[in-house]
Amino acid sequence: MENLFDKWKTKIPKYSEAHKDLFNSLSQKFGAEGEKKINFGKHFSTNYELYMYAFFLGLYNEEFSPIPDTEKKTDFSHHIQHWGSKTTTLERKDFTNLQENIFLAVVAKTNVDFIALEKGEIKEDDVVKTLIQTMESYTNGGLILIKEKIDENPNYFLQSTSFLNMILDSKLGKKKQEEDVE
Amino acid sequence: MIVKKISIENYLCYCGIKDFELSDGLNIILGENGEGKTKFFEALDWLFNGNDDGLELLVSAKALEETEVGKSLRVQVSIVVEQYEEKKIITKSFLVKKLKANECSISNYMLEGTEENKSGERVQIDGKNLLDRIFPFQIRKYSMFKGEAELDIFKSDGALTNLINLFSDAKHYDKYSEKGILLREKAERAVEDSTKNDKKNESLYKKLESDIKIAENDKYKLTVHLDSTDEEIRKLEGKLQAAESHVKNADALETINKRIKNIEDRISDLNGKIDENYTTSLFDENWIAVNFETIHHEFAEKISLFSIEKRKQQSEFDKQKGIKEGERKAKAELLNNSIPLPIGVPSKAHMEEMIKDQLCKVCNRPAKKDSEPYNFMMERLKEYLTSQTHDEEETNDNPLYKNDYTNRLVNLSVSQEDNLKNLRGVRTRIKDLFKFNDARKKDIEQLNTELDGEKAERDKILGNSSIAEEKLVDVLKNYNAWQGDLKQRNHEQLDYNSKMKIVLAELKAKKEEKDTIDLKSANKFLIKTRAILRDIETIFKDTKEMKFDEFIEKLQGKSNSFFGKINIESFRGTIVFTKRIKGDKSIVDIELQEDGRTFYKPNQSLLTSMHISILFAISELASETKEENFPMIFDAPTSSFGENKTAEFLNLIYETENQKILLIKDFLSTDKKTKTLTIKKEFEHVKRNKAFWVKLERPFDPNNLKTINTQVITL
Numbered sequence: 001m002e003n004l005f006d007k008w009k010t011k012i013p014k015y016s017e018a019h020k021d022l023f024n025s026l027s028q029k030f031g032a033e034g035e036k037k038i039n040f041g042k043h044f045s046t047n048y049e050l051y052m053y054a055f056f057l058g059l060y061n062e063e064f065s066p067i068p069d070t071e072k073k074t075d076f077s078h079h080i081q082h083w084g085s086k087t088t089t090l091e092r093k094d095f096t097n098l099q100e101n102i103f104l105a106v107v108a109k110t111n112v113d114f115i116a117l118e119k120g121e122i123k124e125d126d127v128v129k130t131l132i133q134t135m136e137s138y139t140n141g142g143l144i145l146i147k148e149k150i151d152e153n154p155n156y157f158l159q160s161t162s163f164l165n166m167i168l169d170s171k172l173g174k175k176k177q178e179e180d181v182e
Numbered sequence: 183m184i185v186k187k188i189s190i191e192n193y194l195c196y197c198g199i200k201d202f203e204l205s206d207g208l209n210i211i212l213g214e215n216g217e218g219k220t221k222f223f224e225a226l227d228w229l230f231n232g233n234d235d236g237l238e239l240l241v242s243a244k245a246l247e248e249t250e251v252g253k254s255l256r257v258q259v260s261i262v263v264e265q266y267e268e269k270k271i272i273t274k275s276f277l278v279k280k281l282k283a284n285e286c287s288i289s290n291y292m293l294e295g296t297e298e299n300k301s302g303e304r305v306q307i308d309g310k311n312l313l314d315r316i317f318p319f320q321i322r323k324y325s326m327f328k329g330e331a332e333l334d335i336f337k338s339d340g341a342l343t344n345l346i347n348l349f350s351d352a353k354h355y356d357k358y359s360e361k362g363i364l365l366r367e368k369a370e371r372a373v374e375d376s377t378k379n380d381k382k383n384e385s386l387y388k389k390l391e392s393d394i395k396i397a398e399n400d401k402y403k404l405t406v407h408l409d410s411t412d413e414e415i416r417k418l419e420g421k422l423q424a425a426e427s428h429v430k431n432a433d434a435l436e437t438i439n440k441r442i443k444n445i446e447d448r449i450s451d452l453n454g455k456i457d458e459n460y461t462t463s464l465f466d467e468n469w470i471a472v473n474f475e476t477i478h479h480e481f482a483e484k485i486s487l488f489s490i491e492k493r494k495q496q497s498e499f500d501k502q503k504g505i506k507e508g509e510r511k512a513k514a515e516l517l518n519n520s521i522p523l524p525i526g527v528p529s530k531a532h533m534e535e536m537i538k539d540q541l542c543k544v545c546n547r548p549a550k551k552d553s554e555p556y557n558f559m560m561e562r563l564k565e566y567l568t569s570q571t572h573d574e575e576e577t578n579d580n581p582l583y584k585n586d587y588t589n590r591l592v593n594l595s596v597s598q599e600d601n602l603k604n605l606r607g608v609r610t611r612i613k614d615l616f617k618f619n620d621a622r623k624k625d626i627e628q629l630n631t632e633l634d635g636e637k638a639e640r641d642k643i644l645g646n647s648s649i650a651e652e653k654l655v656d657v658l659k660n661y662n663a664w665q666g667d668l669k670q671r672n673h674e675q676l677d678y679n680s681k682m683k684i685v686l687a688e689l690k691a692k693k694e695e696k697d698t699i700d701l702k703s704a705n706k707f708l709i710k711t712r713a714i715l716r717d718i719e720t721i722f723k724d725t726k727e728m729k730f731d732e733f734i735e736k737l738q739g740k741s742n743s744f745f746g747k748i749n750i751e752s753f754r755g756t757i758v759f760t761k762r763i764k765g766d767k768s769i770v771d772i773e774l775q776e777d778g779r780t781f782y783k784p785n786q787s788l789l790t791s792m793h794i795s796i797l798f799a800i801s802e803l804a805s806e807t808k809e810e811n812f813p814m815i816f817d818a819p820t821s822s823f824g825e826n827k828t829a830e831f832l833n834l835i836y837e838t839e840n841q842k843i844l845l846i847k848d849f850l851s852t853d854k855k856t857k858t859l860t861i862k863k864e865f866e867h868v869k870r871n872k873a874f875w876v877k878l879e880r881p882f883d884p885n886n887l888k889t890i891n892t893q894v895i896t897l
Binding site: 045105124 | 458459460462463464465468469470471472473474475476477478481484485492495582583586588590594595601609612
């Protein structure tokens with residue numbers, strides 16, 4: 001049985017080099033340690049966590065912003081399927097579920113003609129490529145939102161609740177809250 | 183070795199030749215301060231360890247005064263010893279020629295050795311050589327002690343370890359364990375080289391090697407940190423106990439310290455319960471998917487639309503084809519031309535069950551045999567069964583769809599459905615956690631207030647102390663700071679230990695991984711050799727450790743037995759030897775403990791008796807290993823003891839096997855009127871083998887060295 005998810009997760013999505021600083025300052029490439037431990041929980045312990053976060057943030061705020069052709073793309077050479085800890089499950093959990101969520105969202109938001117795909121009229125590779133593009137576009141949107149927050153107030157993310165609040169107060173989040181109240 | 187006789191000639195206060203004929207057991211030399219005890223000790227020390235520096239300062243002033251100008255006199259210290267029933271003589275001497283009234287020249291400095299065999303023949307040999315043979319340097323170091331302070335020879339880190347290595351069997355294993363390491367390393371390298379020939383795992387292997395190196399490095403760094411933290415903790419505990427000894431109300435202080443610790447523990451416990459890693463929870467607890475339901479619906483809807491469309495087209499396609507299969511399907515056509523459910527829904531098992539029960543369990547209506555619904559179900563089941571068998575005819579056909587992606591997407595949608603339930607609760611869980619954390623924070627605030635109160639109370643108790651006001655402020659200030667430091671260090675220690683655990687686990691994992699590659703790639707013979715050599719190394723290492731530990735245990739046992747005898751009927755505690763590893767060296771710490779707690783401020787007499795006990799224990803163990811006895815020479819070792827205890831102490835060491843020479847100032851009394859010095863009656867009850875009294879010849883002028891001469895009276 002053909003499996004788009006399995007194919008998709010072997011890819012490495014990219015982000016714009018314009019946001020490289022964000023990755024440097026908000027995430028610890030090798031996990032937080034030592035003095036930085038104090039900030040643990042306020043920041044991301046890996047690059048892909050920030051990437052996932054930005055994706056969901058962009059998604060929930062409907063910020064679909066493809067990376068402009070003028071900006072150089074870069075990545076952190078970590079395949080989606082390896083996101084989330086699988087070996088040191090002692091401290092962190094495995095992210096398969098979140099990987100599926102991202103995939104579901106990307107499929108929902110991408111215009112793919114599955115009938116044509118099954119008939120063999122379009123190629124699987126091309127479909128996966130557009131899926132990744134969607135993912136990159138929402139992530140880019142999310143990164144822009146984070147950047148705006150920092151420009152507004154450089155200390156914003158020193159609070160332990162900052163990142164959580166941005167998710168809860170996103171467009172979709174607010175809508176959900178209103179529904180719940182009703 | 184037994185010292186039979188010591189002769190001192192024209193050495194400082196000993197004018198002329200003074201002989202001490204010693205016994206094999208306890209020799210006590212009594213003497214008032216300044217009457218020749220220490221000079222006796224120094225004369226021996228000069229013989230054993232001295233050199234030709236400042237010789238003119240060693241000449242007896244009286245002897246020189248009595249020598250005519252132009253004549254010479256000899257300064258000499260010599261011992262006659264017996265070893266293996268042979269007599270040996272060691273003599274250190276030099277010649278002094280009187281040039282003028284207060285001027286002399288020194289010549290002929292020498293250390294001579296003489297051996298006398300059983301038949302009485304005497305042979306002249308090199309003195310230094312003979313000395314080192316009969317009384318080895320390492321043993322000399324632990325045989326002569328001047329004053330109480332010198333008894334603590336283990337203050338420096340390595341001293342006791344050196345000593346243990348000297349006397350325990352552990353030293354025999356040194357060369358083996360070194361060889362063991364060497365062989366094992368060679369085998370490791372051989373295996374590595376053999377593995378590296380296999381290009382398949384080259385990069386992974388290299389990475390593992392560098393990972394292991396990094397981990398080893400981390401391990402080393404952590405060990406250093408841990409060592410210094412341990413040391414700081416020990417120092418702080420010592421300082422705190424010392425400070426506490428100034429406080430009058432020590433019990434109350436202990437209680438309050440316990441309470442403070444209790445509160446601090448509770449605070450740290452609560453802090454541990456507060457989980458503010460919200461960003462981490464976004465991922466680990468899937469909080470980030472909190473708003474996902476809408477997206478999920480969007481996905482499900484989209485996929486279901488595709489699925490319907492797909493089946494519709496299929497059904498159309500089949501009909502168009504008009505093949506047999508299609509006709510059969512047409513029979514199973516649904517009312518109003520509806521699009522059929524995917525094949526296999528409901529499942530085969532469910533279908534069979536419904537057919538057996540003659541009941542459609544989907545719409546809860548009977549489906550009697552041969553009725554229309556019954557036949558419909560039969561058709562559906564048949565359809566499913568045929569779809570499972572490969573119909574060659576069909577595969578030859580050109581199917582409408584070349585691939586099937588939708589099915590898996592539908593499955594994904596269904597499996598994520600369960601997750602939605604979970605997601606709906608996320609907001610509540612976050613709210614609950616906020617509430618929980620806030621409550622804990624309030625608890626902590628309250629505990630902090632309590633803590634401040636207790637600390638103020640402690641300050642009050644500390645204030646009620648036995649030292650002067652201005653000093654007290656210092657102690658108080660330091661006391662609280664030390665408590666803080668101690669807490670911090672304990673925390674660090676815990677932290678380092680847990681990090682160490684992680685590093686060790688990682689190291690183990692990496693090494694195992696490396697070994698697995700070796701197993702696949704390296705020569706089998708080499709692997710087996712390596713395994714054997716690894717075992718051998720472990721055996722050597724463990725045996726050495728074991729012997730070392732055995733010795734410490736023996737030493738501790740013997741020391742405490744002496745310690746108990748010296749301090750009979752008085753508080754003493756237990757001498758505890760603990761081995762710890764610092765870097766790659768073993769270090770042995772000696773501590774006095776009461777009830778398992780370190781006793782930091784023992785009085786001098788207790789300390790002295792502890793040190794002497796250890797020295798005796800060492801001497802006894804040394805005798806056992808060398809199968810020979812060596813004398814122990816102490817100058818004023820018990821000045822803090824008081825006469826009664828000294829007497830008890832002397833009676834005790836009388837029982838020990840070694841030859842002992844003890845110089846003490848006890849048991850002498852001066853008549854107030856006549857100023858005559860006499861030996862007290864009590865000395866009669868002191869067990870000894872031989873006793874001497876060194877005493878200045880009367881009268882003498884305390885300001886004129888030329889009148890000073892020590893007499894040796896054998897009692």
